[in-house]
Amino acid sequence: MSAPEHLEESAAALASEAVSPAPSPERGVDILTFGCRLNTYESEVMRGHATGLDDVIIVNTCAVTGEAERQARQAIRRAHRERPGARIVVTGCAAQIDPDRWSALPGVTRVLGNEDKLKAESWTPTALTQGNAVSDIMAARETAGHLVTEFAGRTRAFVEVQQGCDHRCTFCIIPFGRGPSRSAPVGAVVEQVRALVASGYREVVLTGVDITSWGGDLPGTPRLGQLCRRLLALVPELERLRLSSVDPVEIDDDIWRLLESEPRFMPYLHLSLQAGSDMILKRMKRRHLVEDAARVIERARSIRPRIGIGADLIAGFPTEDDALFEETLAFVEQASLPFLHVFPYSARPGTPAARMPAVQVVERKARAARIRALGEAAAQAYYRSLIGQELSVLMETADSGHSEEFAPVRLTKPSEIGGIERVRAVAVDAGGVVAETI
Numbered sequence: 054m055s056a057p058e059h060l061e062e063s064a065a066a067l068a069s070e071a072v073s074p075a076p077s078p079e080r081g082v083d084i085l086t087f088g089c090r091l092n093t094y095e096s097e098v099m100r101g102h103a104t105g106l107d108d109v110i111i112v113n114t115c116a117v118t119g120e121a122e123r124q125a126r127q128a129i130r131r132a133h134r135e136r137p138g139a140r141i142v143v144t145g146c147a148a149q150i151d152p153d154r155w156s157a158l159p160g161v162t163r164v165l166g167n168e169d170k171l172k173a174e175s176w177t178p179t180a181l182t183q184g185n186a187v188s189d190i191m192a193a194r195e196t197a198g199h200l201v202t203e204f205a206g207r208t209r210a211f212v213e214v215q216q217g218c219d220h221r222c223t224f225c226i227i228p229f230g231r232g233p234s235r236s237a238p239v240g241a242v243v244e245q246v247r248a249l250v251a252s253g254y255r256e257v258v259l260t261g262v263d264i265t266s267w268g269g270d271l272p273g274t275p276r277l278g279q280l281c282r283r284l285l286a287l288v289p290e291l292e293r294l295r296l297s298s299v300d301p302v303e304i305d306d307d308i309w310r311l312l313e314s315e316p317r318f319m320p321y322l323h324l325s326l327q328a329g330s331d332m333i334l335k336r337m338k339r340r341h342l343v344e345d346a347a348r349v350i351e352r353a354r355s356i357r358p359r360i361g362i363g364a365d366l367i368a369g370f371p372t373e374d375d376a377l378f379e380e381t382l383a384f385v386e387q388a389s390l391p392f393l394h395v396f397p398y399s400a401r402p403g404t405p406a407a408r409m410p411a412v413q414v415v416e417r418k419a420r421a422a423r424i425r426a427l428g429e430a431a432a433q434a435y436y437r438s439l440i441g442q443e444l445s446v447l448m449e450t451a452d453s454g455h456s457e458e459f460a461p462v463r464l465t466k467p468s469e470i471g472g473i474e475r476v477r478a479v480a481v482d483a484g485g486v487v488a489e490t491i
């Protein structure tokens with residue numbers, strides 16, 4: 054599962070945006086995206102379909118936290134205020150779950166479901182004048198494998214290999230926004246990756262709601278590691294392949310083998326941990342225990358000592374008392390993971406956890422801050438451990454990018470955006486590693 058996937062990216066979005074994104078003053082098609090990588094990817098699919106439309110603002114919502122929804126509502130109000138003539142189309146998980154609520158907002162002319170938003174026919178000028186189109190997501194059985202070859206302003210491309218989720222973690226509303234788990238066939242994924250590589254991308258990230266369930270609905274039930282192996286074999290020009298977040302109990306043997314021996318498979322794992330207390334994990338209905346997570350971390354470090362490991366954690370889940378929180382804190386401290394995404398628990402109406410005895414909001418925030426502080430210390434220690442080492446950095450701006458391990462790296466001299474630079478880490482600063490080109 055990938056609560057992490059959603060949570061992670063939503064968190065990043067929330068952290069980086071003190072205010073909601075604003076529409077551009079230009080007419081044409083404007084897309085305001087909230088939430089996870091998958092939503093970012095799907096915004097690009099919509100951008101392709103909507104090319105040529107005039108004065109349309111698409112708001113692609115996220116349902117993972119109440120805050121993500123609040124920001125989307127704020128963005129819609131602002132868009133309507135600043136471009137009152139524009140047609141506002143609302144889609145994404147929050148719109149899928151409760152379309153009427155979004156339809157009622159000022160300026161909203163249409164609400165589209167998560168399946169409907171990806172169909173070309175939803176974006177004709179005539180379709181835009183029609184009412185809402187929100188199909189039953191729980192009946193969705195396929196994912197189309199949409200082809201996206203350009204990502205506005207990005208050097209790293211994301212390919213959606215999987216949609217939906219069959220798990221029912223007690224805090225998560227996502228299955229109701231995304232439907233059951235379904236996988237893109239290998240051929241479609243290969244075709245997409247080839248197209249991305251041909252248009253200049255050097256790194257591809259496989260993404261989805263629950264990518265470690267990839268293949269469960271395909272003939273022969275292949276596993277994610279097999280997809281990665283085949284991709285690397287069939288697209289030899291692909292230089293870097295990375296996974297977005299993975300469920301620790303679902304890492305298959307091929308993934309371990311690739312981590313061990315394939316230099317094009319990035320030494321990076323983002324784990325959907327959520328808590329470091331067995332009692333809380335059980336109440337979340339997660340499928341791993343703390344010991345399972347510890348084993349994965351140890352194994353990953355034993356085969357790739359420099360591996361970058363991240364994790365998602367929820368602070369202040371209902372029933373988490375001081376003692377249970379201390380268990381999580383102790384685990385986080387001991388594991389020393391450099392890339393933590395920490396979220397104060399956000400109750401999603403309709404989920405089982407929303408009916409459990411809640412921790413006070415202020416306490417959730419305080420606990421999240423304590424875990425984040427440990428994460429920051431772990432990140433600094435990790436960056437320091439890289440000093441003196443050679444790194445390979447994909448340049449995202451003229452002087453910064455990420456290493457294979459996903460460490461943020463700043464170069465002392467500018468370089469070409471989109472290039473891969475061999476560098477040596479010479480220092481650390483608040484943002485990550487400082488390095489010199491070799």
Ligand code: SF4
Pocket residue numbers: 054055056057218219220221222225226227228262263
């Ligand atoms: S139900 Fe669990 S596994 Fe599925 S998307 Fe939500 S958090 Fe991830």
